[in-house]
Amino acid sequence: MSEPTGAVRTRLRGYLTDTLAELPAGSALVLRHPDLPNAGFHRGVTLPWNDSDPEDDRAFFDIAYWLLGPAPESADQWYDGIVRGWAERGWPLRSDRDTRPRGTTATTPDGYRLTVRQSVRGHLGVAGSTPPFPAGAAAGEPWPDRIDRTPEPRRELDRAAAELRAELLGLTARLFPGASPELSMLAEPAVLEYREPLRHHFTATLQVAEGGADDVPRAAAVLADAGWLVTAADDRTLTATRGGFRLRVRAYAGAAGLGISGETPGYVLSAQAAPARPEPVVTAATLRAGALLCYECAGLGHCPECLGRGWILDAERRRTRCVECRGARTCPVCAGAGQLVIRELSDPQRQQYPELDPGR
Numbered sequence: 001m002s003e004p005t006g007a008v009r010t011r012l013r014g015y016l017t018d019t020l021a022e023l024p025a026g027s028a029l030v031l032r033h034p035d036l037p038n039a040g041f042h043r044g045v046t047l048p049w050n051d052s053d054p055e056d057d058r059a060f061f062d063i064a065y066w067l068l069g070p071a072p073e074s075a076d077q078w079y080d081g082i083v084r085g086w087a088e089r090g091w092p093l094r095s096d097r098d099t100r101p102r103g104t105t106a107t108t109p110d111g112y113r114l115t116v117r118q119s120v121r122g123h124l125g126v127a128g129s130t131p132p133f134p135a136g137a138a139a140g141e142p143w144p145d146r147i148d149r150t151p152e153p154r155r156e157l158d159r160a161a162a163e164l165r166a167e168l169l170g171l172t173a174r175l176f177p178g179a180s181p182e183l184s185m186l187a188e189p190a191v192l193e194y195r196e197p198l199r200h201h202f203t204a205t206l207q208v209a210e211g212g213a214d215d216v217p218r219a220a221a222v223l224a225d226a227g228w229l230v231t232a233a234d235d236r237t238l239t240a241t242r243g244g245f246r247l248r249v250r251a252y253a254g255a256a257g258l259g260i261s262g263e264t265p266g267y268v269l270s271a272q273a274a275p276a277r278p279e280p281v282v283t284a285a286t287l288r289a290g291a292l293l294c295y296e297c298a299g300l301g302h303c304p305e306c307l308g309r310g311w312i313l314d315a316e317r318r319r320t321r322c323v324e325c326r327g328a329r330t331c332p333v334c335a336g337a338g339q340l341v342i343r344e345l346s347d348p349q350r351q352q353y354p355e356l357d358p359g360r
């Protein structure tokens, strides 16, 4: 039997990822737990929604994962963390029992069910099931072996990517009912602009083999109807923006077909900490005999201007190549050694060390 596709699938996946939000970094849902080699889960199962009614052709999808991360002694706390996260969202809970092994099921307002259950040996399993959907929809891609806990901004960016995908496919379906375009989107977001703080976004493109310049005004009308701000660049290209999303529709010159592309808003995925000062490669205590700490970097070895990153921020907070090391990352005077041999110093270099008593 088929699997849920589209929104149902995205939603269930989102709820499973959200369930990890309350847990420590590094936690993940996995089909195969390394401690339980003989108890792997399958990639979910589609079952009839109502077995007792042959007229009811609806189905639902159910999938279970092991929770990777908690040591057996902290499994109780992790269990409680998951249940607390669901409770804080206001989802009704139902517990199997209060003694171990425990199990709790939450029901979301849109009819998804999530269950956390302890095994006899203390491992935790998390299962999710969908509300009913019409049976017979096409099967989707296989479910992942592993769902990682992701930081909050990344989850929002992933949601934006799903929305972008839906917008591009929805627009294509409106313009060319029955077309089955190939949509391509990278699995990982790209840097939107090299300006601190770095922002990432997703881009997607799809090609439609039919249509042409006449369809660009049709696309403009569909998009304007859906609240997009549409700008026509010329009679074969338009751009549309809405809530930080950007779409572009272009009719190919001299051939049939349209190219539709889009990008999500940019998200700052990690707070940009001040650059850490690297450890010096040499200190007064570890100098070689007959050498002095480099007068430029004082033993750092890394370029003292950019601290070994190779770039600095300009006045607009854009990354630019470091003016001192020109991107080489090492101190230009000692070439990374952090120290200079006294015998090999040039005269101007000697003058940097008044204690050497120049001239003698």
Ligand SMILES: [Zn+2]
Pocket (backbone or CB within 6 Å): 294, 295, 296, 297, 298, 299, 300, 301, 331, 332, 333, 334, 335, 336, 337, 338, 339
């Ligand atoms: Zn140096």
Ligand SMILES: [Zn+2]
Pocket (backbone or CB within 6 Å): 303, 304, 305, 306, 307, 308, 309, 310, 311, 322, 323, 324, 325, 326, 327, 328, 329, 330
């Ligand atoms: Zn530098």
